[in-house]
Amino acid sequence: xTNVLRIALVDPNDDTRDSLKSMLLGMxxxxxxxxxxxxxxxxxxxxxxxPDVGVISxxxxxxxxxxxxERLASDAPDTVILAASESTDGHLILQTIRAGARExxxxxxxxxxxxxxxTRVSQHKFGTSEGGARGCEVVAIAxxxxxxxxxxxxxxxxxxxxxxxxxxxxxxDLDLALGDADVFLDAIPDYTLADxxxxxxxxxxxxxxxxxxxxxxxxxxxxxxxxxxxxxxxTDESLRKVIGLLKASFTHLxxxxxxxxxxxxxxxxxxxxxxxxxxxxxxxxLRNVVRLMMSFEEIExxxxxxxxxxxxxxxxxxxxxxxxxxxxxxxxxYALLPNDYRTMVEVRNNGVPLINQAPKAPITQALxxxxxxxxxxxxxxxxxxxxxxxxxxxxxxxxxxxS
Numbered sequence: 001x002t003n004v005l006r007i008a009l010v011d012p013n014d015d016t017r018d019s020l021k022s023m024l025l026g027m028x029x030x031x032x033x034x035x036x037x038x039x040x041x042x043x044x045x046x047x048x049x050x051p052d053v054g055v056i057s058x059x060x061x062x063x064x065x066x067x068x069x070e071r072l073a074s075d076a077p078d079t080v081i082l083a084a085s086e087s088t089d090g091h092l093i094l095q096t097i098r099a100g101a102r103e104x105x106x107x108x109x110x111x112x113x114x115x116x117x118x119t120r121v122s123q124h125k126f127g128t129s130e131g132g133a134r135g136c137e138v139v140a141i142a143x144x145x146x147x148x149x150x151x152x153x154x155x156x157x158x159x160x161x162x163x164x165x166x167x168x169x170x171x172x173d174l175d176l177a178l179g180d181a182d183v184f185l186d187a188i189p190d191y192t193l194a195d196x197x198x199x200x201x202x203x204x205x206x207x208x209x210x211x212x213x214x215x216x217x218x219x220x221x222x223x224x225x226x227x228x229x230x231x232x233x234x235t236d237e238s239l240r241k242v243i244g245l246l247k248a249s250f251t252h253l254x255x256x257x258x259x260x261x262x263x264x265x266x267x268x269x270x271x272x273x274x275x276x277x278x279x280x281x282x283x284x285x286l287r288n289v290v291r292l293m294m295s296f297e298e299i300e301x302x303x304x305x306x307x308x309x310x311x312x313x314x315x316x317x318x319x320x321x322x323x324x325x326x327x328x329x330x331x332x333x334y335a336l337l338p339n340d341y342r343t344m345v346e347v348r349n350n351g352v353p354l355i356n357q358a359p360k361a362p363i364t365q366a367l368x369x370x371x372x373x374x375x376x377x378x379x380x381x382x383x384x385x386x387x388x389x390x391x392x393x394x395x396x397x398x399x400x401x402x403s
Contacts, residue, residue, distance in 0.1 A: 004248045005118055005125070008049055008079075009035040010042040010068075011057035016107060020055065020084070023111055030118060031248035039068050046076050053121055057107070058085040062092065066099050073100020080121050084109060136247040139374060140255045140272035142265075144279040144288040149311040151175070152344055153278055153337070153367070154256035155184040155219075159353035160371040161252045162218035170212065170220040170250045172243075174268055175258040176231040179224035182213070186351025187221055189213040194225035197238045200245065208245050217353055220250070236267035243271045261292075274374060275306045276334070281319045286328050293329070307334035309370070315339040335370045338362045 007030050011017035017035060024032045033049045036042050039061065046054055054072060058065040062085075069081055083101040085092065086108075093104045103117050139157065143150040154171060162169040172193070173179040182189055191211040196203065203211070212220040222242075225231050246253050255272065257265045269275055277292065279285040289308065296302045308329065310322070313336045326333060340363040347357045354364040 005030045005053055005122055006033045006049070006051045007031065007053045007055060008033050008042070008045050008051040009055045010037070010039060010045070011035075011055075011084075012037050012039065012060035013057065016057055016059075020057070020109065023109070023114055025244065026111075027115065027118070029122070029248075031245070039064050042068060043071060043075065046072060046079055050076075051079055052125060053082060053118070054079045055082045055084060056101075058083055058092070058096065059087070059107070066096060069096060069101050070099040080125070082117060082121075136250055136253055137274070137374070138243070138247065138253045138255065138272045140257055140268050140275045142257045142261075142269070142275055142277050142292075143259050144277060144285040144292065146259050148278045148280055148285065149337070149344075150278050151179070151181055151184060151256050152348065153276070153309070153311065154254050155181055156347075156354045156364075156367050157371055157374075158219045158252075158254040159215070159217040159355055160368055161254070161375075162215075163355060165218075167252055168220075168250045169218065169252040169254065170222060170246050172222045172246065172253065172255045172268075173224045174255055174265060176224050176234060176264070177228060177258070179256065179258075181221060181256055182223045184348055184351060185215045185219070185221060185353070187213050187215060187223075189221065189223045192223050192225045192230070193242070194230035194233060196222060196242055197234050200238060200241045203245060208249055217356070222246070234264060236263040239264050239267050240271065243268065247271070269302065269305075272305060275302075276309050277306055278309050278311050280312050280315070281310060281322065281325050283320065286320065286325055289329060309333070309335045309337065311337045312339040312341075313337060335366070335373065337366045337370070
């Protein structure tokens with residue numbers, strides 16, 4: 001789990017409270033546990049939620065709010081109090097700090113000032129010394145058409161991420177009608193995305209993790225609904241809330257998208273740090289990639305997140321050369337995954353990840369390299385002669401690699 005700061009906020013002023021809420025909800029390394037509009041109710045909120053940080057706006061009633069700071073400093077010593085006010089009066093600042101506030105923040109608050117204050121709190125609470133809490137990397141896996149291997153890529157990337165004990169990883173199956181990530185993991189989930197969406201307003205980080213299915217690899221799975229009619233309750237807005245909670249709970253979130261590119265899929269793409277568009281080197285797939293990229297151009301900031309991954313490279317029948325594909329697409333290929341049909345059928349039917357079933361297979365090494373590239377690490381091509389030898393074996397699988 002990430003070093004997430006759980007925050008409770010009190011501000012009787014609707015405008016400034018909404019502004020602070022919006023700023024906090026936009027931060028990956030915090031989770032807004034509760035917000036309150038009455039000073040007198042806030043001690044109960046703190047007692048029930050036990051947040052890491054309590055943010056108290058002073059301006060509605062300075063005297064009452066400072067008494068609240070003093071009370072919470074005594075009754076809830078594990079909650080760090082941050083006070084906020086439009087006033088810069090030295091006497092008020094001194095009075096607030098003496099009452100027990102850790103820091104005094106000036107309203108209107110900038111994102112940079114709030115982030116810096118929370119980083120200092122994180123450094124104190126978690127002992128971090130290099131930038132505070134760790135954010136979440138969100139990788140969305142999209143397909144140029146059905147059957148190109150998005151689910152196998154999503155599941156196995158998730159397991160590879162989870163193999164590093166410094167990571168905590170969740171997999172979200174967004175193929176709401178026909179998703180089968182649970183089959184790839186041989187899992188029988190107790191809860192699905194529909195259950196989480198229905199109860200998202202009541203969930204906290206611990207309850208969320210209890211709602212997920214944990215695989216032996218360490219990967220947590222949130223599968224698609226069981227019944228088709230349950231998909232109707234999953235909207236883009238409800239999904240944003242679920243993704244926000246998952247981002248606050250894990251270091252990595254892998255999302256297996258559907259092929260409909262619905263509003264729900266687009267909400268996930270919007271939240272992603274990186275979008276892998278899986279294709280094959282055939283005409284229908286490449287045509288769809290061009291169509292999708294033209295549509296993505298209309299969404300600000302999306303083009304820079306899209307990376308094209310060629311799956312089943314080396315498949316002999318009906319393949320377009322890599323050189324021709326690059327010319328058609330007008331951009332580089334981010335990664336290539338070799339054709340290894342027999343191995344993939346075995347892992348899917350056995351419900352065992354590649355890293356366990358076939359750790360030395362060419363497809364497993366290619367996915368390890370892709371995972372390393374996504375995390376900014378060296379791939380096998382950059383780690384010495386022995387790795388280069390291994391890499392050269394599976395890079396021989398596709399045509400046009402030297403072009």
